Amino acid sequence: MGQHHRVAILDPGAQYGKLIDKTVRKLGVESQIVDLASPSSDLASYDAYIIAGGGSSVHDADAPKYNPGIFALGKPILGICYGLQLMVKELGGEVRKLDVREDGPIEMTLEGGNGSALFDGTPEKQIVLMTHGDTVTKLPQGFVLDATSDGLTAAISNPSAKMYGTQFHPETDLTQYGSQVISNFLFKVSGLTAGYTLEDRHRAALEEIRDTVQDRDVLLFVSGGVDSTITALLMAEAKLKGKVHAVHVDHGMMRHNESEVVEVALKDAGIDLDVVRDPEFFMTASTDIRGRRSSTLEETTDPEEKRAIIGDAFIKLRNREIDRLGLCPDTTVLAMGTLRPDLIESASELASGNAKVIKTHHNDTPLVRELRRRNQVIEPLKELHKDEVRELGTRLGAPEELVWRHPFPGPGLGIRLLCARDPYMKADFDDVARELAKHATDDIRTTLLPVRTVGVQGDDRTLSYLAALSGKEDWPTLQRIARAIPKSVHGVNR
Numbered sequence: 190m191g192q193h194h195r196v197a198i199l200d201p202g203a204q205y206g207k208l209i210d211k212t213v214r215k216l217g218v219e220s221q222i223v224d225l226a227s228p229s230s231d232l233a234s235y236d237a238y239i240i241a242g243g244g245s246s247v248h249d250a251d252a253p254k255y256n257p258g259i260f261a262l263g264k265p266i267l268g269i270c271y272g273l274q275l276m277v278k279e280l281g282g283e284v285r286k287l288d289v290r291e292d293g294p295i296e297m298t299l300e301g302g303n304g305s306a307l308f309d310g311t312p313e314k315q316i317v318l319m320t321h322g323d324t325v326t327k328l329p330q331g332f333v334l335d336a337t338s339d340g341l342t343a344a345i346s347n348p349s350a351k352m353y354g355t356q357f358h359p360e361t362d363l364t365q366y367g368s369q370v371i372s373n374f375l376f377k378v379s380g381l382t383a384g385y386t387l388e389d390r391h392r393a394a395l396e397e398i399r400d401t402v403q404d405r406d407v408l409l410f411v412s413g414g415v416d417s418t419i420t421a422l423l424m425a426e427a428k429l430k431g432k433v434h435a436v437h438v439d440h441g442m443m444r445h446n447e448s449e450v451v452e453v454a455l456k457d458a459g460i461d462l463d464v465v466r467d468p469e470f471f472m473t474a475s476t477d478i479r480g481r482r483s484s485t486l487e488e489t490t491d492p493e494e495k496r497a498i499i500g501d502a503f504i505k506l507r508n509r510e511i512d513r514l515g516l517c518p519d520t521t522v523l524a525m526g527t528l529r530p531d532l533i534e535s536a537s538e539l540a541s542g543n544a545k546v547i548k549t550h551h552n553d554t555p556l557v558r559e560l561r562r563r564n565q566v567i568e569p570l571k572e573l574h575k576d577e578v579r580e581l582g583t584r585l586g587a588p589e590e591l592v593w594r595h596p597f598p599g600p601g602l603g604i605r606l607l608c609a610r611d612p613y614m615k616a617d618f619d620d621v622a623r624e625l626a627k628h629a630t631d632d633i634r635t636t637l638l639p640v641r642t643v644g645v646q647g648d649d650r651t652l653s654y655l656a657a658l659s660g661k662e663d664w665p666t667l668q669r670i671a672r673a674i675p676k677s678v679h680g681v682n683r
Contacts, residue, residue, distance in 0.1 A: 193218070193219045193384045193385045193389070194218055194219070194236045194237075194381040194382060194384070195218075195219045195220070195221065195234070195235050195236055196213055196218055196219070196220045196221075196235060196236065196237050196238070196239060196375070196379075196381070197220075197221060197223050197227070197232055197235040197237075197238050197239070198210055198213070198220055198221065198222045198223065198238075198239045198241055199223060199224070199225045199227070199238060199239070199240045199241065199255075199259070199272070200222050200223065200224060200225055200241055200243075201225045201240070201241060201242070201243030201245065201252075201253045201255070201271050201272070201275070202243040202244050202245065202253060203241035203242045203243055203271075205241065205242055205269075205358055205360055205361060206222055206241045206242075207529055207530045207574065208358075208360035208361055209239055209241055209269070209360040209371075210222055210529065210574070211360075211574040211576070211577075212359075212360050212367070212368055212371050213239070213371065213375065214385065214574075214577070215368075215576075216368070216371065216372055216375060216383060217383025217384060217385050217386070218375055218381055218383060218384075218385055219385040219389075220239075221235075222241075225240070225253050225254065225255045225256070226253070226254040226255055226256050227256060228256060228258075229256060229258040229259065229261075229262060232256070232259060232262060233262065235264065236264065236265075236379065236381055237264055237265040237266070237267075237374070237375070237378075237379040237381065238259060238262075238264055238265070238266045238267070239266075239267045239268075239269065239272070239374075240259075240266065240267070240268045240269065240271075240272025240273075240275060240276065241269055241270075241271070241272055242269050242270030242271045242272065242320070242358065243270075243271040243272075245271065246274075246286065246322070246323050247271070247274045247275050247278045247284055247323065248284070248286070248323070255275060257279055260276065260279060260280060260352070264351075264379075265351040265352075265353075265374070265378050265379040266351065266352045266353070267307075267353050267354070267355070267371075267374045267378075268352075268353070268354040268355070269354075269355055269357075269358060269359065269360070270320065270321055270355070270356060270357070270358060272354065273325065273345070273354030273355060273356055274321075274323055274325060274356075276329075276352065276354055277325050277327075277328065277329055277332075277345070277354070280329035280330075280332075280352075281329045281330060282325060282327045282328050282329040282332070283325070283326045283327035284323050284324070284325055284326065285323065285324060285326045286322060286323050287321075287322055287323065287324050287341075290320075290321065290322045290675075290676065290679065291319035291320070291321055291322075291338070291339070291341070291356075291676060292319065292320050292321075292675035292676055292679075293318070293319065293320075293363075293671075293672045293673075293674075293675040293676060294316045294317070294318055294319075294363050294672050295316070295317060295318075295319045295338045295339065295357070295672075296314060296315070296316055296317075296338065297314070297315055297316070297317045297336050297337070297338045297343045297344075297357065298313060298314050298336060298337055298338070298343075299311075299312075299313045299314075299315075299335065299336045300333075300334055300335055300336060300337065301313075305335040305336075305344070305346050305348075305353075306346075306348065306373055306377045306378050307335065307344065307346060307353050307355075307370055307373050307374060307378065308335065308336070308344070308366075308370065308373070309373050309377060310366075310369055310373070311365075311366040311369055311370070312366075315364075315365045315366050316363070316364070316365045317338065317343065317355075317357035317358070317359070317363075317364045317365070317367070318357055318358045318361045318363040318364045318367075319338065319343075319356065319357050319358075320358065321356060324341045324342055324356070325342040325345065325354075325356070326342075328342075328345055329347075331347045331349065331350065332345045332346065332347045332352075333345065333346060333347070335353075336355075338356070338357070341356070342356060343355065343356050343357060344356065344357070351378055351379070353374060353378065355370065359371050387577065387580055387581060387584060390572070390573060390577065390581070391581060391584065393572070394423055394569040394570065394572075394573075394581075395423065395426065395427050395569075397567070397569055398423060398424060398427040398429070398567055398569050399427055399429070401522070401564070401567045402427075402429055402431065402522050402567055403430070403431075404429075404430040404431055405431045405520050405521065405522050406431040406432050406433075406434070406516050406517070406520070406521050406522070407424060407429065407431060407432070407433040407434065407521070407522045407523075407524050407567070408434050408436065408507060408510060408511060408514070408516065408521055408522070408523055408524070409421055409424060409433060409434065409435045409436065409523075409524040409525075410436055410437075410438060410503060410507075410523075410524075410525065410599075411435050411436065411437050411451075411455060411460065411462060412437070412438075412451070412526075412597070412599050413437065413447065413448075413450070413451030413454065413455065413591075413594070413597075414526070414594060414596065414597055414599075415526075415575075415578055415579060415582055415587075415591060415592055415593075415594055415596075416526030416527075416528060416570060416575075416578055417525070417526035418455065418458070418460070418526075418582070418587060418591050419526065419570065419578050419581055419582045419585065419587065420524055420525065420526040420568075420569060420570060421433075421435050421455070421460050421524075422458070422460070422582070422585045422587060423569050423570075423585070424524055424569075425459070425460070426585070433524070434463065434510075434514055434516070435455075435460050435461060435462050435463065436462070436463045436464075436465055436510055437451055437452060437455070437462050437463070437464045437465070438465050438466075438467070438503070438506060439464065439465065439466040439467070439468070440467070440468055440470070440471040440499070440502075440601065440603075441468025441469075441471060441472060442468075442471070442499075442600065442601035442602040442603040443601050443602070444597065444601070444602070447597075447601075448464065448466070452464055454588065454590065454591055455591075457588065458587060458588055458591060465506070465510070467506070470502065470506065471486055471499065471502050471603075472485065472486055472487040473485050473486070473487065474486050474498050474499070474501070474502035474505070475498060476497055476498050476501040476502075476554075476556075478494055478497055483497070483498055485498075486498045486499065486502070486603065489608075490608035490609055490610055492604050492607075492608075492643070495600065495603050495604055495608075496554075496600060496604055497554055499599070499600040499603055499604075500553070500554035500556070500557065500600075501554050501555075501556045503599070504523075504554070504556040504557060504560070505556075507523055520565075521565065522565050522566065522567050523560055523565060523566050523567070524566075524567045524568075524569075525557075525566065525567075525568050526568075526570055526578075527553070527568040527570065527571045528570055528571065528573060528574060528575060528578065529571060529572055529573060529574055530574060530575070575596070579592050579593065607640065609640075609641070612639035612640075613639045613640055613641035613654070614639045617680055618637065618639070618654070620680075621637055621654060621678060621680035621681065622637040624677065624678045624680070625637050625656055625674065625678050625681065627677075628670050628673055628674055628678070630660075630666065630670075632660050632661035632663060632666070633658055633659070633660040633661060633663070633666060633667065633670060634658070634659050634660050635656060635657070635658060635670075636656070636657040636658075636659065637654055637655075637656055637657075637681070638654065638655040638656070638657055639654070640654065640655040641653070641654070642654070642655045642682045642683045643682065644682030644683060651682055652682075653679075653680050653681060653682040654680055654681050654682065655681070655682065655683050656674060656678070656681045656683070658670060658671065
């Protein structure tokens with residue numbers, strides 16, 4: 190593999206870190222998510238740094254540890270959200286807590302005559318995504334204000350030091366010119382070149398498979414989704430010495446006729462598949478969750494607990510299948526189609542040492558992590574994002590209907606279908622409903638629904654209510670209200 194420019198994405202617990210990583214790679218530059226406290230000796234080999242957002246305040250007593258030496262390495266730095274605030278605080282500026290949060294798309298205005306390289310080719314006014322409760326109130330020496338939103342600091346820079354910061358998230362689709370901003374940082378500010386290709390990622394995946402598996406046998410659970418299918422094709426391409434056993438499990442929570450469609454499609458793709466149908470095994474499964482034994486899956490309503498039960502049931506089924514196939518439990522490697530976003534959302538140490546758990550993925554439960562510690566797991570796609578996997582699938586010649594199948598999680602309808610025994614109505618329900626009602630108009634009604642939803646605010650996981658808007662089909666007004674609600678009604682997730 191040739192040498193490329195590399196960017197370190199320093200991680201304070203960013204849920205959007207996966208999008209920074211994805212955007213940088215899509216622009217043709219190799220990136221790696223690293224710990225915020227990484228020593229300068231480890232960071233010296235990178236050509237530029239992006240300090241991502243996080244769920245903490247820089248003033249929190251338990252804020253993520255960091256290496257202040259990064260600001261003395263002389264390399265270009267882009268601080269995003271928390272990264273901006275950390276840079277300001279460390280270099281002598283001031284960050285203060287707001288009375289209200291900025292959450293959602295906000296109009297940002299560039300400061301006239303500034304000419305910041307970060308915003309080259311973008312208009313004076315643009316929509317950006319904000320998710321913060323603290324704001325920069327005093328700039329460090331040498332910095333200038335590049336942009337504002339509602340009178341607050343939105344972007345700053347110190348061009349001579351090649352240090353830039355945005356309070357907004359340029360890595361998200363909700364920021365109009367976000368990709369352009371990151372591109373400007375990589376190529377105009379940092380002077381990097383684009384040379385990191387899908388071929389490099391393909392080669393790295395094959396090398397990891399061969400180095401990890403060596404001459405051992407492999408058990409691969411194939412759901413029929415693009416991730417596990419491409420994993421199966423990579424395992425075949427690696428031409429391993431041991432045998433690869435591909436197993437599709439019908440756990441009773443698939444879509445109608447899902448297993449039959451998967452079986453035909455995978456066999457047409459050249460994957461020799463063994464189908465196991467055992468819904469009863471999953472429905473009666475339970476597991477240990479934070480020191481207590483859970484109820485069985487069929488009696489469980491909490492989505493996090495359902496994810497944990499299903500994930501651990503897959504590992505227990507692995508042990509049963511290893512025995513049925515006459516394999517060695519101490520050497521057989523479990524292959525999985527885990528992606529980088531799965532690990533970030535599960536707060537896996539493989540992807541983030543500081544991220545908060547948003548949802549536990551079935552391929553990152555404690556039993557899976559134990560197998561990883563024993564070097565009995567191979568996840569060749571764990572550095573990739575969904576669009577990269579689809580592109581790789583096309584490169585491998587996978588059938589188009591498999592590459593572009595609608596995403597469907599391994600736990601299936603077990604977590605796709607919301608379950609509850611009672612309405613979700615906490616003591617604040619009426620207060621939140623009143624706050625929500627302030628956003629209604631003569632033509633648009635607001636309704637607070639007693640449904641618990643998972644959301645992300647400030648890179649942290651939140652469990653809160655669902656809001657509904659109904660009335661006249663006036664999309665500009667609906668969009669304006671939808672943007673305004675998260676700013677003031679913090680009890681609403683969606």
